[in-house]
Amino acid sequence: QQPVQSPQAVILREGEDAVINCSSSKALYSVHWYRQKHGEAPVFLMILLKGGEQKGHEKISASFNEKKQQSSLYLTASQLSYSGTYFCGTMGGTSYGKLTFGQGTILTVHP
Amino acid sequence: DTGVSQNPRHKITKRGQNVTFRCDPISEHNRLYWYRQTLGQGPEFLTYFQNEAQLEKSRLLSDRFSAERPKGSFSTLEIQRTEQGDSAMYLCAIDTPMGPTSSGANVLTFGAGSRLTVL
Numbered sequence: 001q002q003p004v005q006s007p008q009a010v011i012l013r014e015g016e017d018a019v020i021n022c023s024s025s026k027a028l029y030s031v032h033w034y035r036q037k038h039g040e041a042p043v044f045l046m047i048l049l050k051g052g053e054q055k056g057h058e059k060i061s062a063s064f065n066e067k068k069q070q071s072s073l074y075l076t077a078s079q080l081s082y083s084g085t086y087f088c089g090t091m092g093g094t095s096y097g098k099l100t101f102g103q104g105t106i107l108t109v110h111p
Numbered sequence: 112d113t114g115v116s117q118n119p120r121h122k123i124t125k126r127g128q129n130v131t132f133r134c135d136p137i138s139e140h141n142r143l144y145w146y147r148q149t150l151g152q153g154p155e156f157l158t159y160f161q162n163e164a165q166l167e168k169s170r171l172l173s174d175r176f177s178a179e180r181p182k183g184s185f186s187t188l189e190i191q192r193t194e195q196g197d198s199a200m201y202l203c204a205i206d207t208p209m210g211p212t213s214s215g216a217n218v219l220t221f222g223a224g225s226r227l228t229v230l
Contacts, residue, residue, distance in 0.1 A: 002153075032218070041115075041202065041221040042154065047209060087153045089219075097144050097206035097219045098167065101153030 001025050003090050005102035012109045017076045020105045022088030024069040031064050031071040032089040032099055035082075042087060046073065075107070083109045114138070115222035117203050123228045124193055131189045132225040134203030143186050144219065145178055146202040147171065154202055154221075160186060193229045200224040 003024040010018050022031060030049045034042040048064035048071055061074045075082055085106050089099030116135040124130050136143065142161055146154035157176070158168045162183040172178075175193075180186040190197055202224045206217040 034219075041223045042219075044218045044220065047218060089153070096142055096159075096217050097204060098156050098159060099154075099219065100156070104151070104153050 002100055003088055003102040005086075005088060005105050007105060008103075009106040010108070012078050012107070014080060014109055014111055015077055016109075017074070018078060018107060020073045020075070020086050020088075020107070022071045022073070022090070022102055024090050026069065026090070026092055028064075028066065028069050028071075028090050029093050030091045031062075032091070033060075033062060033071075033073050034087045034089065034101075035084045036087065036104075037084040045086075078107075078109045080109050080111065083107055114220050115203055115205055117201075117222035117225050119225055120223065121226045121228075123230065125230050126193060126195060128193055129189065129191045130193060130227060131187055132201050132203075132227075134186045134188070134222060136184065136203075136205045139184065140205040140207075141183075142206050143180060144204040144206070145186070145188050146204060146221075148200040148202055148224070149198075157188075157201075190227070193227075195229045198227055198229045200226050 003022050006021045033046040036042040046062045064071045085104045087101045087104050089101045114137045118133050122130050144159040145157040148154045156169050157172050158178050160180040175191045178188045203222045204219040206219050208217050
C-alpha cells in the first residue's frame, strides 16, 4: 500500500525551513527519500533503517519513527536548488530495491 | 550522468503499436529494476532482475509487457499493442549497497527515463 505524504506542496523563500512527512499503514524496515527535478531522474537523498541508522545527504536530516511507521524529512535554510518533488519510498523488509513510493511533495523555493 | 543510460528518451506512438525501451547500466550490477511513473505520481515498481533472471513482476505488468536481460548487463522492456493508459515515464534503476550487504541499505540509482506517449 502506498505511503501518504504531507503536505502535497510547499512554497518557501530562500533560507526558510520545511518538513515533509511520510506515513505508512504497514510495518517498515526502511524509508528512502528521493528528490526529482522536472524532466530528470529521481535522485537519492537519505535512507533510514529500522534501528535508527541513517545514511545520506549532509545538509538534509530525517527521522524515522518505527512504531508510528512514519518518517519526516527536514530541510533547513532552504536554497533555490532544493526545489523539486520529494518522494518517500518504503520497504517492508530487506527486499533490496523494491520500493513503494508516496505520491510526492512539490517544494518550490523562491529568492 | 546517473550511471544508467536509457533509450529512447522520448517515444510517441499510435495506439496498437509495439515499443521497446533499453536500459544500459554503465558498470556491472547484479540487480536491475524497472519502474513506471505517471504524471503527478511516484514511481511504481514493475519488475526486477538478478543477473539474467527475472525474479519478480508486479501485477501492473500485464501480458502485453515483457522485460529481458539476456546477458545480465543491459535490459529491454517491450510493450505490445500499446494503449493510451501505457503513457508514462519508464524508469530503469540499479541498486548499490550503502553499508554491509546484510543491512539491506540498498540505494536506487535511476536513469533519466524513457517517456512514452500513446496517441
